[in-house]
Amino acid sequence: MDAQDRPQTSQARDPLRDTVPIEIPALDDATPPVPPAERPEMIIVTGMSGAGRSRAANALEDLDWYVVDNLPPQLLPALAGMMTTVGAGVHRLAAVVDVRSREFFAHFMDYLRKVREAGTDVRLIFLDASDAVLVRRFESSRRPHPLQGTGSILDGIQHERTLLGGLKGVADTVIDTSRYSVHDLARRVRELVARESDLALRINVMSFGFKYGLPLDADHVLDVRFIPNPYWVSELRHLTGRDAPVAEYVFAQEGAAAFVDGYADLLTPALPSYVNELKPYVTLAVGCTGGKHRSVASAERIGARLRHRGFEVVVQHRDLGRE
Known part of the structure; x- marks a missing residue:
């Protein structure tokens, strides 16, 4: 009997692969592995109320950052400890922290220091705008300033500036959004944090x-x-x-x-x-x-x-x- 006429010997069965449809192992092999990050990255977005924190957070989320809004600052070290550089876990996290966290200013720098000591790269982005622009934005949204109490919107803005003065000075990046549209702010955030792969169409x-x-x-x-x-x-x-x-x-x-x-x-x-x-x-x-x-x-x-x-x-x- 010629070699071409002999029945072909089947390949040895793989117990793991043969228990699933034949297409699944091929799909798994074709799936590119998730490259590990060198170090976990964290961005803290803060600044004046009405300066565009929510829009900045949306822009980061669009770039595949895990975004947490209105985070109490004492949770920053714990949240950083949950990040990983392995596989598809969270390794790029953005936290929006502001005056809605009533203890924000008391020990914020201590919490930030703990995060950095744990090996996480942290960038602090501070959003600001002129008083006139902030007043106009609050009036157009028909919402009170979180710190105005029984006073005016401008009273709340001035109080917030006093509380945030020291923090603005230590920020890695300060963005004045007075002349920005929401789209301009999103572009600016992308310029600051996006990698080349993030910007690919x-x-x-x-x-x-x-x-x-x-x-x-x-x-x-x-x-x-x-x-x-x-x-x-x-x-x-x-x-x-x-x-x-x-x-x-x-x-x-x-x-x-x-x-x-x-x-x-x-x-x-x-x-x-x-x-x-x-x-x-x-x-x-x-x-x-x-x-x-x-x-x-x-x-x-x-x-x-x-x-x-x-x-x-x-x-x-x-x-x-x-x-």
């Missing part, structure tokens, strides 16, 4: 079928229903746009390849500007009738073309398998 290319409705989160929608439908080719009907015969058929049609490639090329110079406008995620939706053939092949081609240009791209097929 994430692009989601999604195929879909028009008969199932438009994706609600689409930023751009491309209609490829002008391309002849492989569904009507009996040899291709059971396949999808991820199969080579379908993709070859789709892009052999007149104008199809030029249209899809031209769409990706048209977007390429504009896409980086989304990050500048504080929108780091963009969804490009590509639709055909059922979301099985033309849109799938086109989404895969657009994704590959954008990856070749250096973008971080995920390709999803919303309606594949629904028919």
Whole structure:
């Protein structure tokens, strides 16, 4: 009996891997490990009420920092002790601390010293604004200043400045938000703390079928229903746009390849500007009738073309398998 006719000997079974679906180990192997941080990082956001602490916290949260608002300062050392540099645990934490913590000023520097002695990198960001701007902001929000008591908004602001005077002097960064819009403040925070990987644009290319409705989160929608439908080719009907015969058929049609490639090329110079406008995620939706053939092949081609240009791209097929 020839060697090619002999039955192939099956590979030794792995008891661990063979107890789960065959796709799961492959997915685990393809998942990149979480790189360890050199040291845990903590940012303390403080400053004048009405100067933009909440907006700064939102900007940090958008950058994947774990944010705790209105934290009593005596909890800072305990919270820092829960941070880790291993795996996907919390290693970048932002704490918003302000005058709502009534004992904030008594022992704050002692708590900060304990955190630093524990090996955590700590940065103190102080937000400020002029009295006139702060008064206008409180009046427009129709909320009292937390320290005004029975007095005026300006009385509360002046009291707060007295309490915060020493802290402002030791801050690593002081940001005057008097002339800032909420978007300007978010950009300034990103400039201070964002790493290059945080600022990378994430692009989601999604195929879909028009008969199932438009994706609600689409930023751009491309209609490829002008391309002849492989569904009507009996040899291709059971396949999808991820199969080579379908993709070859789709892009052999007149104008199809030029249209899809031209769409990706048209977007390429504009896409980086989304990050500048504080929108780091963009969804490009590509639709055909059922979301099985033309849109799938086109989404895969657009994704590959954008990856070749250096973008971080995920390709999803919303309606594949629904028919």
